[in-house]
Amino acid sequence: ANIYGTDLNLQYPAGWEEARRIKFAQGFTGPAPRDYVGTAPLSAPESLAIYDLTIRLDPALTLSYHTQGGIIYWKYQNFMPPRSLEFAECFAMSSGYALEETPYASGFAGYKDWFIETYNRPGYTIECGLGENPLPMSQFDEIYRENIGILVLAALSC
Numbered sequence: 001a002n003i004y005g006t007d008l009n010l011q012y013p014a015g016w017e018e019a020r021r022i023k024f025a026q027g028f029t030g031p032a033p034r035d036y037v038g039t040a041p042l043s044a045p046e047s048l049a050i051y052d053l054t055i056r057l058d059p060a061l062t063l064s065y066h067t068q069g070g071i072i073y074w075k076y077q078n079f080m081p082p083r084s085l086e087f088a089e090c091f092a093m094s095s096g097y098a099l100e101e102t103p104y105a106s107g108f109a110g111y112k113d114w115f116i117e118t119y120n121r122p123g124y125t126i127e128c129g130l131g132e133n134p135l136p137m138s139q140f141d142e143i144y145r146e147n148i149g150i151l152v153l154a155a156l157s158c
Helices: 016-025 045-057 084-095 111-119 137-155
Strands: 062-066 071-073 098-100 123-127
Touching: 045 111, 062 111, 062 137, 071 084, 084 098, 084 123, 084 137, 111 123
Parallel strands: 062 123, 071 098
Antiparallel strands: 071 123
């Protein structure tokens, strides 16, 4: 979350109302270290900056890095942009991470979700490392080794 207690990855327009409903039902109704959706989509300046940057750059694909799980989330709801599964399989093979669909309760208002819905292009959330956040620095070298291939493959578009 940012300094105002808004979870920056629950700030994007794709399914924001559903994310709000889910998170409020879970008790995240105000500023918190995680899971508070904010007052409206893109109400956090940090999320708005990434949104604006994405519009200006118009990328072919996006990678959103998080730290927890050794998992690659590769789709949003029923949206499956061309080549998204193909790239995801390349990333999984390179990193050793599992491919998974985002659980319903976590599957709305994320950057990846908005990018896929808006552009119909591949977007990924990569959960690297294992354990509770914040991960220890002792995992850095391993996370780097697991992910350098993803970065190269993404730059080359597999």
